Amino acid sequence: MxxxxxxxxxxxxxxxxxxxxxxxxxxxxxxxxxxxxxxxxxxxxxxxxxxxxxxxxxxxxxxxxxxxxxxxxxxxxxxxxxxxxxxxxxxxxxxxxxxxxxxxxxxxxxxxxxxxxxxxxxxxxxxxxxxxxxxxxxLANDKLDNQTRIGGSFTYLPLFPPLGNQTPPLYGLSIFTEPAFLRFKNTYQLGFKFEYLQSTGPIKEVTSQSGYVYLHQSKTFNSNPLLDFYGIVGIGMSSLSYRFDQNNAKIGSNPSAYLELGWQGLKYGPSFYRIGWKNLCFFEIEKIHCGSGLEISGGINF
Structure with a gap:
C-alpha cells in the first residue's frame, strides 16, 4: 500500500x-x-x-x-x-x-x-x-522599448580652480551607445561612452581621452512625455595630457567619474535629444581636478 x-x-x-x-x-x-x-x-x-x-x-x-x-x-x-x-x-x-x-x-x-x-x-x-x-x-510599445540607442554629445565644461584659473573651459565631443539588452524595467539603462575634451589656453593646454561605463535612469512625471528627465552616473579611465609650454608636458592615465542631470522630453520619430548639466572629475594621486558645465546629446533608436 x-x-x-x-x-x-x-x-x-x-x-x-x-x-x-x-x-x-x-x-x-x-x-x-x-x-x-x-x-x-x-x-x-x-x-x-x-x-x-x-x-x-x-x-x-x-x-x-x-x-x-x-x-x-x-x-x-x-x-x-x-x-x-x-x-x-x-x-x-x-x-x-x-x-x-x-x-x-x-x-x-x-x-x-x-x-x-x-x-x-x-x-x-x-x-x-x-x-x-x-x-x-x-498598449506597451515593445518595439521602442527593445531598441538600441546610439548618439553623440557636445560638452562645454569650465574647470574649477586652481586649474580653471589657468585654462579656458574644456570642450569636445563624445559618442555613446545604449544596447537594448542592457535595459532593465524600462527605467535603468547601461551604456558606454568615448569622450574627447580639450582646453587650449595661453598658459596651459589640457586634453583628455576617456572611456566610460554609465548607468542611465529616466523618470517621467504625470505620464507626460514632455516631462521626461534623466540622471546618469558614469565611471571610467582617462588619458590626460597637460602641456605647460612647448618644452614641458605631463601625460598619464587616471580614474574619472561624472554625474549628469537633465531633460530628454524632446523626441522626433526614431531620434531623441538630451540637455543636461554635467559634473566631471579626474582623480590623480596628488589632487582631484573637477569641472561643471553643459552637455547636449542626440541620437537615434534602431
Missing amino acids: KHIKFPYLTIFIILNLCISTYFLDAAELRFPNGEVFHTEFVYEDERMLVVRFKGSEYKIPKKDLEYYDLSNKGQTNHSYKIAILSLKNGSVIKGTIADKNKDEVIIKSELGFLTINKNEIKNDIPIVDERPEFPIVY
Missing part, C-alpha cells in the same frame, strides 16, 4: 504547486469608468503598473486606476464593467447588473442585491454582459 500511495501523494503536491504558481501572478485592475480587468501581473514601480492581458502587455500609470489588487488569485484574461447608476435623489450606486426587465434593474453591489426602478435612474443603463477590451492607449 505504501508504494501505491506515494505516487498519488506526489501528483497531488505537484498539482497544488502548479495551481499556486498559475494564480500567483494574477492582478485585478479597476478604472474610474467602472471597467474591471483580471490580468497577469508583470512588474510595477513607484508610478507604473505593467500587466499582460490576452497576450499583450500594457503599461498603466497608477494614478489612472481607481483600484488595483496584486494579491488577486482569480482567473486572468477576463473583463467586465461595473455599472455606475446615478439616481435622481443624488445617490450613486456601483455594482454589476444581475438582471433587468422593462421596469426594474437588479444590481449586485457591496450592500447585496438591490432592485431599482428605472424611473429613478438618471443615466443610461449599461449592457448586462458587456466585456470591455483593454484600453489601447496603454
Whole structure:
C-alpha cells in the first residue's frame, strides 16, 4: 500500500504547486469608468503598473486606476464593467447588473442585491454582459522599448580652480551607445561612452581621452512625455595630457567619474535629444581636478 500511495501523494503536491504558481501572478485592475480587468501581473514601480492581458502587455500609470489588487488569485484574461447608476435623489450606486426587465434593474453591489426602478435612474443603463477590451492607449510599445540607442554629445565644461584659473573651459565631443539588452524595467539603462575634451589656453593646454561605463535612469512625471528627465552616473579611465609650454608636458592615465542631470522630453520619430548639466572629475594621486558645465546629446533608436 505504501508504494501505491506515494505516487498519488506526489501528483497531488505537484498539482497544488502548479495551481499556486498559475494564480500567483494574477492582478485585478479597476478604472474610474467602472471597467474591471483580471490580468497577469508583470512588474510595477513607484508610478507604473505593467500587466499582460490576452497576450499583450500594457503599461498603466497608477494614478489612472481607481483600484488595483496584486494579491488577486482569480482567473486572468477576463473583463467586465461595473455599472455606475446615478439616481435622481443624488445617490450613486456601483455594482454589476444581475438582471433587468422593462421596469426594474437588479444590481449586485457591496450592500447585496438591490432592485431599482428605472424611473429613478438618471443615466443610461449599461449592457448586462458587456466585456470591455483593454484600453489601447496603454498598449506597451515593445518595439521602442527593445531598441538600441546610439548618439553623440557636445560638452562645454569650465574647470574649477586652481586649474580653471589657468585654462579656458574644456570642450569636445563624445559618442555613446545604449544596447537594448542592457535595459532593465524600462527605467535603468547601461551604456558606454568615448569622450574627447580639450582646453587650449595661453598658459596651459589640457586634453583628455576617456572611456566610460554609465548607468542611465529616466523618470517621467504625470505620464507626460514632455516631462521626461534623466540622471546618469558614469565611471571610467582617462588619458590626460597637460602641456605647460612647448618644452614641458605631463601625460598619464587616471580614474574619472561624472554625474549628469537633465531633460530628454524632446523626441522626433526614431531620434531623441538630451540637455543636461554635467559634473566631471579626474582623480590623480596628488589632487582631484573637477569641472561643471553643459552637455547636449542626440541620437537615434534602431
